[in-house]
Amino acid sequence: MTALLEPGRYFADGNFAITEGALVGGCRFFAGYPITPSSEVLERMSERLPKLGGHFIEMEDEIGSMAAIIGASNAGAKSMTATSGPGFSLMQENIGLGIITETPTVVLDEMRAGPSTGIPTRVGQGDVMQTRYGSHGDLAPITYAPNSVQESFDITIEAFNSAEKYRQPVIIASDQVVGHLSEVLEVKPLEEYDVVQRMMRKHDDEKGVFSYTEDYVPMFVAGTGFRGNVDSLTHDERGYPSNEASVEKEMLEHLLGKVKKNEEKIVKYEEFLVEDAEVTVVAYGITSRAAKQAVRIARKKGLKVGLFRPITLWPFPQRRIEEIAGHTREFIVPEINYGQYSHPIREYSRSETREIHFPPGAIPDYGVILKEIEGAFK
C-alpha cells in the first residue's frame, strides 16, 4: 500500500499541497468535476485515493459532486471536492444541505477571475462573500484562505479537523495563484499531525439524531444500526421534519451557535508589525504577500503600518479587529475584487477604511499598496 507523503522538503505547488494535506487529514472520498484552476487536485486524487483504499468519482456536475461528498460522509468517509467559481456557484444548494444535516466535508474553491466564466486561468478573489452568504438561509460558515503552499497543506488538514469538530462543510477559499505557484513544502513525520478522527454514534444511543443543547454530538453513520432520519427540512432533535417556528429557532440557533461559541478556537490570523501600527493593512490569500512586501518597505521609510492577515475569513476575526481599531486610525483593504472583505472590516473596526480594488487577472502590484499606505500618512 502506497503511504501518505513521506516527511521531507518538496518543491511543490498549492494544488499538490492541498491534495496531500487532505489525504493526511483523512480524506478517503473525493467527488468532483474538472475545472480550471483546480483540476490538478481532482487528477491527483484519482491517482492517490485508490492506492490508499479510498474512492474517487468524477461526477456529472458540481451539484452532483457536492451531493456525493455529503452522501459519502454520511456513510462514514471523510470527503472532499475541489472547484472554482462557476462550480462553486452550483454547489451552494448542497452546501446548505451539509449545513442543515450537520455533515462534515471539505470544499476547495480555488478562486479565479469572474463573474460567470470570467478568465479561467487567472486569479480573482471575488468569491469571498459567496463563501459567507452563498447558500440561502442563515449560515455560520468556516472558510480558510491560505496564502502559501505550506499553508495550503497545513490548513487542509485543519479544515478536515474543523469539519469533524463542528460537523459542517468547511470551505477552503484558495486562489489561482496560490494553487499554481511552486515553493517549499515541508512535511513533518505523520505522527506530528493532529488529525481528528470521526466520532460515531453508538446505535443504542438514547439521544436523537441531533442535539440542540450540546454544541457537539457524534454523528450517526449509515449502516451502523442507528436507523435514524437525516433531513433537509427543518427538523427536531430526533431528525424529524417540523413546520414549527419554535423548532426552526431551536435548530438554527444551534447551527449558528456551535460556530459562534467556538469562534475563539476557530479563528486564525497572522500579524506583522501590528502592535504599534497607526495604519493596518488587512489582506488575505495571494494579496497578503504583496501587502507584506509593501508594509516592509513602508516600515523602512518610518511609516507605522502593520499587516493583519485573516487565515479564517469566516468566522470573521471580530474581537481582534476591534482591538486593533483601538490603536490604528485607518485600515487599508486590498483585494482582487471591487470591495468585499472591506465591508466587515469597516463595520467592525468602525474606522476609516480604504479599499484597493485590484482587477482580477493578475498578481497584485505591491507598489499600489505602498502608495496607498503613504497616502494614509499624508
Added chain:
Amino acid sequence: MTTEEFHPKHALIRDERFPNVWCPGCGLGILLQSYLNAVEKSGIPLDQQVLVSGIGCTARLPGYAKFDSYHTTHGRAIPFATGMKIANPELKVTVVSGDGDLFNIGGNHFIHAARRNMDLVVICSNNFNYGMTGGQHGSTTPLTSRSASTPYGNVEPTFNLPYLASALGASYVSRWTVMHPRQLAKSIRMAMETKGFAFIEVLSPCPPNFGKFNGFGDGFEEMEFYRSKSTVQNDARLEDVSIDPFHGKPVVLGDFVNRKRPSYIMLENELVRKAMGVKK
C-alpha cells in the same frame, strides 16, 4: 391500542410519525407497504437498508420507514446515494422519489447513474405531475392532459422511462402500478438482488391534482383507470411503452429488463484492489 396493533409492520416503520402527510386516495402508502414487504423477503439485514430521497410527496416516504433514511435536496437523491454506496458498498441503498424530482430537476443525475450501472435501486413514483406544489406539469405529464400549468392541455411529449433506463444500460427495469402491490413488492426484491442499476417505475394517482384536473372523482377511480388500461408484457418492445392512456394506448407493465452487466461497484472495487496492490 398498542403500537403493535396500530400497524402490523410496527418494527419497520416510525409509527410515532403517523399519520403521514399524504392525501386520501394517494398511492404512496401502498408503495411503502410494498417496499417493506420486499425488505422483509430480501433477507438483507435491516441495518444495511438505506433509503434516500429528494424532495416531493414521494420523497417523504423514507421518513416513515425505520431504516437509515436521508431526505436530501430536490433532484439530488441519486448523487447523494451514489456517494453513500461507493463509500460503503455494504449498504443496500434505495432511492425513492417522484417523477419530477428524478426526471425533471434530477434528470442529469439519473442518466449518469444508469450509464455507470451504479449499484442503486431507484424507485420512481410517477403521478404525472408535481403533487406537492399543486399539480404543475412535468416531463411525464401525458400529451393533452391538464395540470395547474397546462390549463389548455399539455403540448410536450413525455419521457418513456423504462426505455430511457434500458437504453442507458440499467441492469434491471420494470414498471408497475400501485394496483399491483404483490408484483411491485416482488419487483423491488428483484431490484435489491440486482448488481448494478435497478429502476422501477410505479404509476400512482394524485387525487387532488392530476386526478382532479383530468376528471377523476377520487384516487381509487384514477388507480382503477390505469389498472384497466394495463397489460402485463415482460418482453415488450420498450420503444413502444410510452404512457398515453387518454388516447386509447394500453399501459404496458412488466419486468422488462433483467440482465447481468458489470456494475460500477464491482469494477471500482477491482480498480481499488489493483491500485492497493492486493492480489486476487
Added chain:
Amino acid sequence: MNLGIRMYGMGGQGIITLAKLVGEATLEDGKFVIMTEEYSPYITGGWSKADLVISDETIDYPLPEELNYLVTLSQEGFDTTVKELAPESTILTEKSLVTVPQDMKLRSIEIGGIEISKSLKNPKGANIVLMGAFSGLTKIFSAESGRRAITKRFPKYVDANIACFERGYEEGVKYGR
C-alpha cells in the same frame, strides 16, 4: 541575493518542467525559491512561461523584482522578454529556434539543445540540456542538485535525462565566468 529568472517556450517543449527542475535543484541547495507559471489560453501550441525568484531569504512576493536571466526555447519568448531584462542580464537560447539580433547588447549564449538531445537519443530532452547549461553557466544550483532533481522527477528515465543534463552542463561551463 535576489534573482529573477524567466523560462519561456511553446506548449509541449517542457518549459514548466524545466522551471520546476531548476526550482527543485535550487531548493536542494538550501536556497529559497518560488515559481509562478502562466499559459496562453490555447490548448496546444501556445506559449507557456514560468518566473522564478531565488533568494537567500524567505520570499513573500512571488514575482521577480527584476529579471536577471532569460532561458527561452522560442523566438516569441526572446522578443517579448528582452526589453524587460535588467542591465547585465544573461540570455540562454535554444540555437535552432531563436535568432539573436547582431546588435544584442546583453550577454547571450546559444545552446543546441535539440541537436544534443537528438544525438543522445533522447529527443524530448532539449529542456534538460538547457537545464544543464544553465547550471554550468550560472552555478545558481549545483550539478549534484540538478541530478538529484532529475532523478526524483523522472525515476524511470534517469540515465537518458542525466546524460542530457551533463552534456548541457559541459556546454554551459564553457561560458561560465
